[in-house]
Amino acid sequence: MTEQRFDVHDHRHALKLRKDAGDTELWENREGLDCPACEEPFDELLISEKRHNSFNPPGGRFCVVRESDRILVFTH
Numbered sequence: 001m002t003e004q005r006f007d008v009h010d011h012r013h014a015l016k017l018r019k020d021a022g023d024t025e026l027w028e029n030r031e032g033l034d035c036p037a038c039e040e041p042f043d044e045l046l047i048s049e050k051r052h053n054s055f056n057p058p059g060g061r062f063c064v065v066r067e068s069d070r071i072l073v074f075t076h
């Protein structure tokens with residue numbers, strides 16, 4: 001079974017890279033892409049390949065998608 005991954009390159013037109021720290025990336029959603037977890041448009045997407053992650057509390061709801069080698073945090 002192939003894993004369904006969220007590929008930023010499939011959404012390159014809609015996402016803007018805000019920060020790239022190597023093992024983490026922060027993307028801004030510029031065209032109202034839907035979050036894969038709740039299917040509502042998200043504000044920002046953090047992608048992390050780190051094992052341990054801690055975040056400042058976002059202003060609202062956030063959704064987490066787990067893949068085999070990274071996590072994706074969608075803020076709303």
Ligand SMILES: [Zn+2]
Nearest residue numbers: 035037038063
């Ligand atoms: Zn969501």
